Amino acid sequence: MKRLGFGVLALLLVALPPLLPERHLATFVLLTLAAAVTVGVSLLMGYAGQVSLGQASFYAIGAYTAGLLAVHGTPPLLGLLAAPVIAAVAAVLLGAPLLRLRGHHLAFATLAVQLILLSLLAQADWAGGAIGLQGIPRFSVGGFELRNDLGYAYLSCGVLAIALLVARNVVASRAGRGLRAAATSEVAAAASGVAVGGYRLAVFALSAAFAGLAGGVYAFYLGYLAPGSFPVLLSIEYVVMAVVGGLGTIAGPVVGATVIVLLVQVLNTLGTQPGMPDYAPTVLNYAVYALLLVVCVLFLPKGLVPALDRVRRGSLDKARSIR
Amino acid sequence: MTNGAELTVTGVDRAFGGVYAVRDVTLSVAPGELRAVIGPNGAGKSTLFALIGGQLAPQAGEVRLDGARIDRLSAHRRARLGISVVFQAARIFHGMTALENVMVGAHATNGAGFLAGALRLPVHHREERLIRERALECLARAGIADWADRPAEELPLGQQRALQLARALCAQPRLLLLDEPASGLRAGERERLATLIGELRAEGLTMLLVEHDVAFVMRLADRVTVLDLGGVIAEGTAAEVRADPRVIAAYLGAAPEETGPEAAAAAATATATATETQTATGGERDAGTAARAAEDQGQQNAGVREDSASARKGAEP
Numbered sequence: 001m002k003r004l005g006f007g008v009l010a011l012l013l014v015a016l017p018p019l020l021p022e023r024h025l026a027t028f029v030l031l032t033l034a035a036a037v038t039v040g041v042s043l044l045m046g047y048a049g050q051v052s053l054g055q056a057s058f059y060a061i062g063a064y065t066a067g068l069l070a071v072h073g074t075p076p077l078l079g080l081l082a083a084p085v086i087a088a089v090a091a092v093l094l095g096a097p098l099l100r101l102r103g104h105h106l107a108f109a110t111l112a113v114q115l116i117l118l119s120l121l122a123q124a125d126w127a128g129g130a131i132g133l134q135g136i137p138r139f140s141v142g143g144f145e146l147r148n149d150l151g152y153a154y155l156s157c158g159v160l161a162i163a164l165l166v167a168r169n170v171v172a173s174r175a176g177r178g179l180r181a182a183a184t185s186e187v188a189a190a191a192s193g194v195a196v197g198g199y200r201l202a203v204f205a206l207s208a209a210f211a212g213l214a215g216g217v218y219a220f221y222l223g224y225l226a227p228g229s230f231p232v233l234l235s236i237e238y239v240v241m242a243v244v245g246g247l248g249t250i251a252g253p254v255v256g257a258t259v260i261v262l263l264v265q266v267l268n269t270l271g272t273q274p275g276m277p278d279y280a281p282t283v284l285n286y287a288v289y290a291l292l293l294v295v296c297v298l299f300l301p302k303g304l305v306p307a308l309d310r311v312r313r314g315s316l317d318k319a320r321s322i323r
Numbered sequence: 324m325t326n327g328a329e330l331t332v333t334g335v336d337r338a339f340g341g342v343y344a345v346r347d348v349t350l351s352v353a354p355g356e357l358r359a360v361i362g363p364n365g366a367g368k369s370t371l372f373a374l375i376g377g378q379l380a381p382q383a384g385e386v387r388l389d390g391a392r393i394d395r396l397s398a399h400r401r402a403r404l405g406i407s408v409v410f411q412a413a414r415i416f417h418g419m420t421a422l423e424n425v426m427v428g429a430h431a432t433n434g435a436g437f438l439a440g441a442l443r444l445p446v447h448h449r450e451e452r453l454i455r456e457r458a459l460e461c462l463a464r465a466g467i468a469d470w471a472d473r474p475a476e477e478l479p480l481g482q483q484r485a486l487q488l489a490r491a492l493c494a495q496p497r498l499l500l501l502d503e504p505a506s507g508l509r510a511g512e513r514e515r516l517a518t519l520i521g522e523l524r525a526e527g528l529t530m531l532l533v534e535h536d537v538a539f540v541m542r543l544a545d546r547v548t549v550l551d552l553g554g555v556i557a558e559g560t561a562a563e564v565r566a567d568p569r570v571i572a573a574y575l576g577a578a579p580e581e582t583g584p585e586a587a588a589a590a591a592t593a594t595a596t597a598t599e600t601q602t603a604t605g606g607e608r609d610a611g612t613a614a615r616a617a618e619d620q621g622q623q624n625a626g627v628r629e630d631s632a633s634a635r636k637g638a639e640p
Contacts, residue, residue, distance in 0.1 A: 170437060170441050173435065173440025174430065174435045174451070174454070175436055177426055177427050177430075178427060180418060180423075181416040183417075183418070184416045184417040184418070185415075188415070189427065190397070191378070191398050191399075191410075192407075192428050192431060192490060193399050193402035202436075202437045206437065
């Protein structure tokens with residue numbers, strides 16, 4: 001059943017992009033990148049019990065790493081590979097003190113980190129300052145340049161696939177068992193030899209690496225980066241996607257990201273209808289996140305994927321009992 | 324077979340809010356010894372275990388394993404040195420199968436990290452196979468092999484306790500701390516546990532056993548250490564301890580009377596809980612009561628309630 005799910009997803013990711021019209025392809029790329037970031041957020045929240053309200057900072061760090069390296073003549077592939085590494089290193093440096101904080105404290109601390117990062121980026125002339133970093137070359141490997149959106153759609157699909165695969169492998173490994181154990185009883189996990197603090201830091205770094213990698217693709221895709229591209233709302237969006245999709249599930253982030261992105265698209269269309277005030281899209285965006293979170297916590301506390309699983313299993317049981 | 328470790332505890336102190344839960348406790352357990360630690364509720368037994376297992380750090384004194392100081396090490400480091408704990412409350416991991424729970428126990432002996440798992444390096448596959456085999460053996464040893472693929476939280480209480488023991492064994496410990504492993508078990512399960520503990524002793528594993536059921540303890544242990552009000556009040560063989568007037572006084576909360584050792588032990592079991600309620604009103608033992616309250620914070624109500632239930636049963640004619 002699990003394998004089937006992966007197969008369907010893979011098929012969808014491969015077959016869908018060429019069928020999409022150009023203007024929807026951009027949405028597809030951003031959706032896929034957001035899903036990759038959300039895989040990390042879901043891992044962090046679902047398995048390490050930590051909430052990060054600053055995940056977009058790692059997305060930004062990855063994007064700026066790739067962008068700056070490429071602007072200074074480094075081969076794009078190296079820049080893209082450096083993006084997750086630098087993001088993970090940043091997460092370790094930040095996480096060592098931050099992960100001592102628990103629950104809401106960590107959430108606020110990561111939020112603060114992002115605000116600080118945005119303000120630093122806006123003042124950093126070497127990174128383009130508030131105007132932004134321009135002239136990032138297109139992504140290329142050994143003379144082959146990725147020009148059109150279709151190429152980036154596949155590149156971001158690759159990133160998402162890597163994130164999903166790594167997340168799945170980690171969860172089903174010795175380290176993942178240690179993490180899941182620590183989620184119910186930290187004391188018993190530690191007594192079994194699980195270095196709980198170290199593990200949480202590692203998951204934080206891993207989630208940052210996913211965000212960094214996605215950020216790297218984003219930099220090459222847009223060719224332009226500004227602090228304004230990474231608002232706090234983006235971080236909140238990842239959390240909402242993770243919660244709506246279902247924490248601690250592998251498919252959850254993909255489902256969550258899809259639902260949210262499509263919903264936002266619809267609302268944007270609605271908000272930009274003639275006669276709507278110009279603040280309508282923003283207001284609608286914020287409102288929909290808030291509403292979705294509330295509805296999800298009230299009616300689907302475990303998220304969409306586990307809920308759908310239950311429905312499916314329920315109907316199977318019914319079918320069996322009828323037989 | 325197992326290479327039991329030597330445990331030396333020297334003058335350890337631990338206070339909660341200025342009240343000592345453990346005070347100046349010195350204790351030495353030889354390799355392969357099964358040492359029982361008994362004492363009234365709140366005597367400091369669980370705190371002492373936490374100081375050895377690493378859940379708490381002592382404020383003074385030393386804990387040594389095979390001569391090396393471990394009292395500043397975190398719990399997971401101590402686990403890697405070969406200390407395994409069976410907690411008083413069944414602390415099992417939810418959302419995982421029984422088998423996975425036991426596999427977590429092998430954490431202390433293996434090293435494959437995040438990278439090995441994420442990239443599925445050969446070391447991951449090699450270790451997974453070994454861990455799985457060992458975990459299945461441990462489940463069988465604890466008598467719950469049939470539950471291997473069930474979610475751990477669906478297991479009945481007795482099986483959850485057995486699961487915890489299987490997890491501890493999967494770490495291939497050299498020192499096993501058993502905090503009231505028999506509480507809440509039915510007679511048959513209790514017998515089975517006693518047999519398993521006997522086997523582990525024969526294999527040379529060093530064990531420390533806290534138990535309220537004095538008869539259970541006396542039958543199994545090589546030596547017995549009696550704690551009261553956070554300090555050691557007696558130590559020796561089961562017979563020596565039973566005859567010790569201070570032990571009887573600690574359990575009855577009064578001067579020892581002329582009773583046979585068997586009767587004293589039975590009375591001790593029966594009144595272990597009653598003593599606590601009595602002393603709660605006694606002014607002279609206020610410090611002790613506070614210490615008990617401090618220690619009880621760390622214990623789950625379920626465990627305590629079971630103890631009172633079994634103690635009450637013992638008191639019935």
